[in-house]
Amino acid sequence: MQGTKNPGPKNGFSGAPLFAVAPMMDRTDRHCRFFHRQLTRRALLFTEMVTADAVIHGDREALLGFHPAEHPIALQLGGSNPVRLAEAARIGADFGYDEINLNVGCPSGRVQSGQFGACLMLQPDLVAACVVAIRSVVDVRVTVKCRLGVDDQDPEEALDAIADAVVLAGVDGLWVHARRAWLSGLSPKQNRTVPPLDHERVNRLKQRLPDVSIGLNGGLSDLTGCREALKQVDAVMLGRAVYDRPEILLAVDRELYGDRRAAPTPTQAATAMIDYTARHCRNGAPIGRITRHMVGLFRGTSGARTWRHALTLGAADADAGPRVILQALAERDAVAGSAERRAHLAA
Numbered sequence: 001m002q003g004t005k006n007p008g009p010k011n012g013f014s015g016a017p018l019f020a021v022a023p024m025m026d027r028t029d030r031h032c033r034f035f036h037r038q039l040t041r042r043a044l045l046f047t048e049m050v051t052a053d054a055v056i057h058g059d060r061e062a063l064l065g066f067h068p069a070e071h072p073i074a075l076q077l078g079g080s081n082p083v084r085l086a087e088a089a090r091i092g093a094d095f096g097y098d099e100i101n102l103n104v105g106c107p108s109g110r111v112q113s114g115q116f117g118a119c120l121m122l123q124p125d126l127v128a129a130c131v132v133a134i135r136s137v138v139d140v141r142v143t144v145k146c147r148l149g150v151d152d153q154d155p156e157e158a159l160d161a162i163a164d165a166v167v168l169a170g171v172d173g174l175w176v177h178a179r180r181a182w183l184s185g186l187s188p189k190q191n192r193t194v195p196p197l198d199h200e201r202v203n204r205l206k207q208r209l210p211d212v213s214i215g216l217n218g219g220l221s222d223l224t225g226c227r228e229a230l231k232q233v234d235a236v237m238l239g240r241a242v243y244d245r246p247e248i249l250l251a252v253d254r255e256l257y258g259d260r261r262a263a264p265t266p267t268q269a270a271t272a273m274i275d276y277t278a279r280h281c282r283n284g285a286p287i288g289r290i291t292r293h294m295v296g297l298f299r300g301t302s303g304a305r306t307w308r309h310a311l312t313l314g315a316a317d318a319d320a321g322p323r324v325i326l327q328a329l330a331e332r333d334a335v336a337g338s339a340e341r342r343a344h345l346a347a
Contacts, residue, residue: 013213013234016141016173017044019226019256021249022217022239023076023101023145025049032293033070034276036242038269039249042257045073049103051116052079052088064095067276074099076145078106080116080126082133093138099172100134102127104146104162107181107191118181121150121158124165131169145175145217148201150183155201163205163212173213175237176202192218192240203232222248223255230256244296266297270329277322287324288315294325303335 021028021036023046033045050063055077066073075092077100079085089100104127106117120127127144135142144166149158163174179195186194197219206214215235220226226236242248247266253259264272277290291311298304310331314324 013173016213017072017215017235018042018230019252020044020074020175020215020235020237021046021242022237023047023049023074023103024239024243027243027293029289029293030066030070031280031290032243033073034067035269035273035290035293036246036249037067037069038264038272039246040252041261042253042259043249044099045070046101047073047075049076049078049106050088052077052081052084055088055091056084060091060095064092064097066095068096071096072098074101074141074143076101076103078103078116080120080123080130082126082129085130086133086137089134089142090137093140097140099141099143100138101143101145101175102130102134104144105177105181106188107147107150107183107186108188118147118150119183121147121153121162121181124161127162128165128169131166131171135170141172142170143173143175143213144171145177147177147179147181148198149180151180153180155180155198159201159205160208163209167209167212171212173215173235174205175215175217175235176205178202178216178218199229199232206233223251226256243293245299246294246297247299266301267329267333270294270297270325274322274325277325281321286315287320287322291315291324298332301336303332306335307332 021043025048028046028048036045054063064075075097077085077088079088092100103117104120108117131142131144146162148155166174178197178199178201181191182195199216199219202214202216213234215237216229216233217237220229220236220238221241229236250263254263273290273294277287280290281287295308295311298307307328310328311324314320314327
């Protein structure tokens with residue numbers, strides 16, 4: 001389903017977010033994003049990275065389609081050819097995305113072989129040319145997501161070089177993963193944890209470029225850390241922390257945006273997925289593609305294990321439908337209720 005345009009929240013920069021859920025391969029698909037939107041009204045949601053060639057030549061509805069409720073939403077593109085990136089960005093903007101983001105941070109071998117992702121940290125002039133090309137065909141926010149550098153690059157020089165190049169090219173903001181990437185010797189998973197974090201380097205970039213929207217990614221695991229980071233930078237981005245513990249998103253609107261509306265409960269968020277799931281199941285989508293993103297919802301509470309087990313086991317049934325969610329909720333509530341009664345008796 002093609003979306004419709006919708007302006008994102010403000011933080012002093014036009015259309016700029018305060019908080020985003022990071023783009024994650026094999027995670028932030030349309031079902032994950034719709035689920036996350038049940039938990040937060042305000043966070044910026046990202047697609048998985050999609051290559052420019054796939055957008056141009058592939059099944060656009062399958063690759064780019066999203067539910068209107070997902071706004072604000074950013075499309076992350078991979079590529080290094082300015083002409084093809086511009087065409088893909090135009091298509092994405094026509095689909096209704098609120099932000100077009102260029103990936104200059106992914107360190108996987110497949111990405112390197114395609115000459116895009118983190119290896120572009122070595123070519124700031126090419127990245128700038130890509131931004132110019134994208135900027136020339138879209139009216140939405142255009143951003144770059146990068147690293148501090150790659151391999152033996154000096155993070156002071158490398159980050160400044162990329163930042164200065166894309167700012168001159170007209171970029172609207174930078175999302176910075178506060179680690180270097182090692183293009184050989186470390187897997188993509190290791191590149192998320194092994195290279196040392198350096199939030200101070202990102203803070204120095206913000207101090208040097210006060211008129212540029214700078215977002216911090218990497219090493220943030222809760223909203224307390226996010227609030228501290230927002231004293232130095234303009235936005236924060238969490239990835240696997242919120243994927244594994246989606247309940248973090250329940251407090252984003254209140255704690256970071258000052259939204260006084262009541263946040264949904266985890267049960268309400270799960271219940272809101274039932275009609276959505278029914279529609280997709282009617283169209284032949286296996287329910288497991290949706291429920292796999294929901295297993296962490298009750299993490300750390302009574303009945304969380306029962307919820308995970310019931311959701312995973314139920315989704316394995318070839319004929320499973322939205323009743324799987326209802327059954328998992330019922331089983332989780334029964335366990336949680338028993339725990340509460342035991343606690344009451346013990347008191």
